Amino acid sequence: MATDILNVQVKKESMEPPSEDKVEETAPDIAQIVDKENIGETNSCDNDTVTSNNNTEDKNGDKPGTPIMVISPEGGNTAEQLQRMIQQQYLVNLLQFQQSMLQQGQVNQAPSLQVQHQTLLNALDFTGKSGETSPDSTQNVAGAVKERKQNRSIEGEIGSDNDSLVFDDEVYSNVGGRNINQYGREFTNGRPLPDHLRVQILQLALQGIRPCEISRQLQVSHGCVSKILNRYRKTGSINPGQIGGSKPKVTTPDVVSRVRQYKMENPQMFAWEIRQKLLADGICQEKNIPSISSINRIIRDKAILQRRSFDGSLKDCDTTDMDDLPLDTERIQRYMISIPNLTGNNMTPSTEGTIIPVQVSLDTAQGVLVPTVNMIRQQYSPPIAHQQTSQVSPTLMRTSPKQSPSSIVIQGIGNDAIKTNENAQHVFTVEDLSRQKFVSENNGHLQPGVGTSQTVDIGELAVEGMKCSSSPKSDLNRHNLHSVISHLITTQTAAIMKEDDIAAQQLQYQNEAAQGQSSETIIEIDPEINDAVSNITKNPGTVSNPLSPIVSKDFSPIVQRKFSSEGLSIISSPQTYTVASDKIGSTVPVTINIAPYQFESSSKDNSPQISPALSSSHSMEKHPQTSPQSVGSNARNKSRHRSRDSSSSGSMSPTTNRTKSVEKKAVSRSNVVPAPPAAVTYDKYAGTPTMYDYTLPDRGLGTGPAPTPRPQSGNSVKSHSWHCPQSPAQLSIPSPALSDRSGTSPLDLSSAPIKESRREILKSPALSDKGSLSVTEENSEKSTPQKVLYEKNMLIFSENEVEIISVGNNKWVVRNESQLLSMTHKGKPDGQTETQTNKRPSDDESGSPVGLKIPKLTNGNSTPMMGHGANTVNSSVPLTNGNMIFSANVSVDSPAGRDPKSCPVLQNMLKPKT
DNA sequence: GTCGTCACGGTTGAA
DNA sequence: CTTTCAACCGTGACG
Numbered sequence: 001m002a003t004d005i006l007n008v009q010v011k012k013e014s015m016e017p018p019s020e021d022k023v024e025e026t027a028p029d030i031a032q033i034v035d036k037e038n039i040g041e042t043n044s045c046d047n048d049t050v051t052s053n054n055n056t057e058d059k060n061g062d063k064p065g066t067p068i069m070v071i072s073p074e075g076g077n078t079a080e081q082l083q084r085m086i087q088q089q090y091l092v093n094l095l096q097f098q099q100s101m102l103q104q105g106q107v108n109q110a111p112s113l114q115v116q117h118q119t120l121l122n123a124l125d126f127t128g129k130s131g132e133t134s135p136d137s138t139q140n141v142a143g144a145v146k147e148r149k150q151n152r153s154i155e156g157e158i159g160s161d162n163d164s165l166v167f168d169d170e171v172y173s174n175v176g177g178r179n180i181n182q183y184g185r186e187f188t189n190g191r192p193l194p195d196h197l198r199v200q201i202l203q204l205a206l207q208g209i210r211p212c213e214i215s216r217q218l219q220v221s222h223g224c225v226s227k228i229l230n231r232y233r234k235t236g237s238i239n240p241g242q243i244g245g246s247k248p249k250v251t252t253p254d255v256v257s258r259v260r261q262y263k264m265e266n267p268q269m270f271a272w273e274i275r276q277k278l279l280a281d282g283i284c285q286e287k288n289i290p291s292i293s294s295i296n297r298i299i300r301d302k303a304i305l306q307r308r309s310f311d312g313s314l315k316d317c318d319t320t321d322m323d324d325l326p327l328d329t330e331r332i333q334r335y336m337i338s339i340p341n342l343t344g345n346n347m348t349p350s351t352e353g354t355i356i357p358v359q360v361s362l363d364t365a366q367g368v369l370v371p372t373v374n375m376i377r378q379q380y381s382p383p384i385a386h387q388q389t390s391q392v393s394p395t396l397m398r399t400s401p402k403q404s405p406s407s408i409v410i411q412g413i414g415n416d417a418i419k420t421n422e423n424a425q426h427v428f429t430v431e432d433l434s435r436q437k438f439v440s441e442n443n444g445h446l447q448p449g450v451g452t453s454q455t456v457d458i459g460e461l462a463v464e465g466m467k468c469s470s471s472p473k474s475d476l477n478r479h480n481l482h483s484v485i486s487h488l489i490t491t492q493t494a495a496i497m498k499e500d501d502i503a504a505q506q507l508q509y510q511n512e513a514a515q516g517q518s519s520e521t522i523i524e525i526d527p528e529i530n531d532a533v534s535n536i537t538k539n540p541g542t543v544s545n546p547l548s549p550i551v552s553k554d555f556s557p558i559v560q561r562k563f564s565s566e567g568l569s570i571i572s573s574p575q576t577y578t579v580a581s582d583k584i585g586s587t588v589p590v591t592i593n594i595a596p597y598q599f600e601s602s603s604k605d606n607s608p609q610i611s612p613a614l615s616s617s618h619s620m621e622k623h624p625q626t627s628p629q630s631v632g633s634n635a636r637n638k639s640r641h642r643s644r645d646s647s648s649s650g651s652m653s654p655t656t657n658r659t660k661s662v663e664k665k666a667v668s669r670s671n672v673v674p675a676p677p678a679a680v681t682y683d684k685y686a687g688t689p690t691m692y693d694y695t696l697p698d699r700g701l702g703t704g705p706a707p708t709p710r711p712q713s714g715n716s717v718k719s720h721s722w723h724c725p726q727s728p729a730q731l732s733i734p735s736p737a738l739s740d741r742s743g744t745s746p747l748d749l750s751s752a753p754i755k756e757s758r759r760e761i762l763k764s765p766a767l768s769d770k771g772s773l774s775v776t777e778e779n780s781e782k783s784t785p786q787k788v789l790y791e792k793n794m795l796i797f798s799e800n801e802v803e804i805i806s807v808g809n810n811k812w813v814v815r816n817e818s819q820l821l822s823m824t825h826k827g828k829p830d831g832q833t834e835t836q837t838n839k840r841p842s843d844d845e846s847g848s849p850v851g852l853k854i855p856k857l858t859n860g861n862s863t864p865m866m867g868h869g870a871n872t873v874n875s876s877v878p879l880t881n882g883n884m885i886f887s888a889n890v891s892v893d894s895p896a897g898r899d900p901k902s903c904p905v906l907q908n909m910l911k912p913k914t
Numbered sequence: 915g916t917c918g919t920c921a922c923g924g925t926t927g928a929a
Numbered sequence: 930c931t932t933t934c935a936a937c938c939g940t941g942a943c944g
Contacts, residue, residue, distance in 0.1 A: 181939080181941085187938095188925085189924045189925075189938075190925035190926080190937080190939075191938060192937080192939080193939070210916080210917095211917070212916055212917075222916080222940095223917090223918080223919080223940065223941070224938090226919085240938070241938085243925065243927075243936070243938070244925075244928070244935085244937070245926075245929090245937095246927075246929055246935070246936080247936075249929090
């Protein structure tokens with residue numbers, strides 16, 4: 001074939017120079033083509049351009065008269081070439097014959113030919129391109145052929161091999177992208193394969209010839225053959241798709257306004273929820289429904305627009321950075337940790353292997369808390385009794401009227417505003433920061449849109465020492481935001497880092513722990529760790545930023561000794577050393593979160609200390625990684641996957657959710673960390689929890705069906721005021737268990753298995769880039785050298801969503817703690833819980849979740865309960881053991897065999913609200 | 915060896 | 930008129 005090409009090129013060069021006029025492309029009569037005996041041998045120089053014209057440039061496709069130059073083979077033909085020639089000649093003859101038969105009305109004499117011809121025509125889908133009539137009837141086919149003669153000339157299409165015989169200098173030389181593929185055939189990069197080759201591919205495939213053989217015969221890459229044949233299988237057409245152009249705009253003004261309206265009415269709505277509501281309300285159809293990203297963009301653009309509308313001078317500002325921050329929690333988190341003093345200086349701003357303590361829910365109605373200094377401080381030490389603190393979890397709490405004023409509140413239009421009711425009860429937004437204004441807040445309560453704010457000059461900013469540039473230019477948006485938060489944290493925290501406070505708090509907690517209820521979990525503070533953490537917080541030299549919950553590699557010797565005592569050693573990347581803590585109920589779990597692969601065991605006998613029940617559960621089967629439930633949630637994961645079909649395997653192995661690069665990284669670390677043992681799960685209901693993909697932007701609120709439907713009680717959780725009948729997962733996987741849940745919110749998992757995510761802890765910037773980790777992927781399995789899966793439990797009560805992530809043995813991270821708190825408070829008052837709550841004045845009236853206790857798993861039959869108020873404790877949480885503290889499974893309302901009275905927390909919950 | 919997948923560099927046409 | 934962008938293309942490497 002190289003010879004042919006060479007000949008072609010030589011002949012091309014020897015041709016007369018083309019005229020200045022555009023040389024018309026030729027679509028010669030089929031007779032012309034078929035008379036050329038050598039038609040098939042010029043495969044190597046198929047002129048895609050002509051075919052392209054046939055596809056897209058009809059204006060030239062039917063103009064005859066252009067001289068045809070036939071390139072005769074001058075080299076010896078191989079058997080393959082001859083075969084190809086015969087094949088192509090056959091095809092051309094076939095089509096010509098078919099056409100003539102059709103035109104002569106003799107189709108009845110050759111019904112098989114008609115069918116075959118129809119197949120070819122259908123595959124070519126001429127009508128699809130030219131808008132002609134359906135080829136269903138012979139007449140239509142003939143008409144279509146006639147029509148095509150006028151527009152595109154079917155002859156030219158059929159005989160487009162002849163295109164390769166035409167060597168028009170101008171066309172040839174002016175068209176770029178000419179290449180020779182590995183088979184020697186010339187192709188035009190970016191342009192579709194000629195139709196005749198497409199037909200031949202189909203024809204040969206229909207004859208049973210394998211794709212690889214077709215590829216060789218037609219000198220088309222096997223990938224292309226595969227693609228075309230797959231397209232034919234799926235669509236019945238082998239035509240290329242429409243190239244170029246734009247899709248009809250789906251984000252019409254009406255849609256945009258609706259989206260904004262939905263978001264305004266329910267700021268907690270996720271994009272996909274908005275999307276489904278658009279469908280439900282008939283605003284959009286399936287064909288024109290905006291994508292989730294579009295919806296997010298609408299919301300974001302709205303925010304941007306409003307932000308800019310505050311001050312025209314901002315037009316000059318470089319708001320690109322902010323524009324690039326959609327209303328995405330994870331992105332905001334990444335943004336937050338990039339703030340100085342909020343993140344250790346030697347920490348990478350990525351979420352890589354770190355606990356991100358900043359949980360921002362974009363709730364414009366209620367505002368969102370950024371962890372205050374107190375919160376952050378309490379991450380390293382127990383709360384101080386005399387201080388008015390509210391929350392020590394690394395996660396955030398949504399603000400409430402009872403919220404402690406000692407909090408920084410992000411509030412307003414998505415991520416566009418920052419409020420602070422810190423001390424001076426000042427609120428400032430991003431815009432405010434840019435225009436050096438702050439909005440004062442009434443009573444420290446966030447009531448956006450209520451009109452309770454007033455604008456004051458930045459000079460009145462109560463935060464002492466706060467400096468704001470007066471320049472409205474440049475990227476002040478971000479800088480100011482950084483500086484404000486950083487400054488606040490710095491100044492506030494420094495004042496409260498006092499030893500006596502910490503000591504007092506420790507003492508109090510120890511007392512509390514001593515009084516803990518037997519039936520409830522008292523996650524004891526390891527004194528050494530606690531001391532170590534306190535030391536971290538107090539000793540600037542050991543922590544890059546004492547205010548940051550993300551601690552640098554420079555752990556204090558105490559901490560390191562602690563690690564060592566646990567049989568662990570710090571062996572690698574220090575950037576993920578984290579220290580975090582959360583507090584659930586009256587307990588103060590202080591968690592040292594270390595990427596598990598950063599440790600190697602100095603003793604293989606350092607198995608986690610587990611209760612007898614947990615120990616016994618080790619013998620239980622591990623959760624299947626490919627559970628039926630996993631399919632549903634995994635379907636959502638497809639959107640995250642670049643791959644289209646291959647990723648839908650339904651497997652929920654820890655690496656399935658990851659990109660290849662992540663997987664590779666995981667593998668690369670396998671030499672550091674031994675493969676984790678199978679996560680031993682105790683599931684009372686023997687159900688396999690729905691896997692939850694934490695990487696999803698919508699945080700995976702789709703509900704997967706339960707393989708083993710649980711008995712439903714009538715005490716179901718009320719649904720949203722709005723609800724979508726089915727989550728995407730449900731749509732794809734119908735389940736009897738879900739059939740009666742059509743009226744429930746997609747957030748309602750009352751009758752569905754709890755969301756759970758279990759994945760290997762992997763450190764990967766790519767993963768971070770996916771915006772996947774809301775809280776952490778760290779695991780604090782300090783007592784095990786194994787690579788640990790983290791486990792996330794999704795507890796969803798009506799519209800409330802709570803995520804509980806176990807990050808180690810008896811270490812929890814609770815996201816959306818505000819909801820948890822809210823639930824807890826709804827269940828008040830309570831004896832034990834309340835009593836214990838009262839022991840901590842700092843938590844009083846502060847909205848902290850101290851009222852919530854996480855019952856301790858004492859044996860396999862003790863099922864800790866979590867629930868919400870409203871007299872409908874509808875969830876029980878069978879525990880899972882293994883590397884995790886909890887697995888998850890939510891059943892509805894005291895399922896069989898469960899005595900609510902056995903759980904004080906449940907009793908508490910069941911009490912009528914006061 | 916086969917085949918599906920996907921990154922890549924390219925083209926196209928509506929906005 | 931140019932630019933941008935998102936669609937599509939075939940190829941070829943990869944597993």
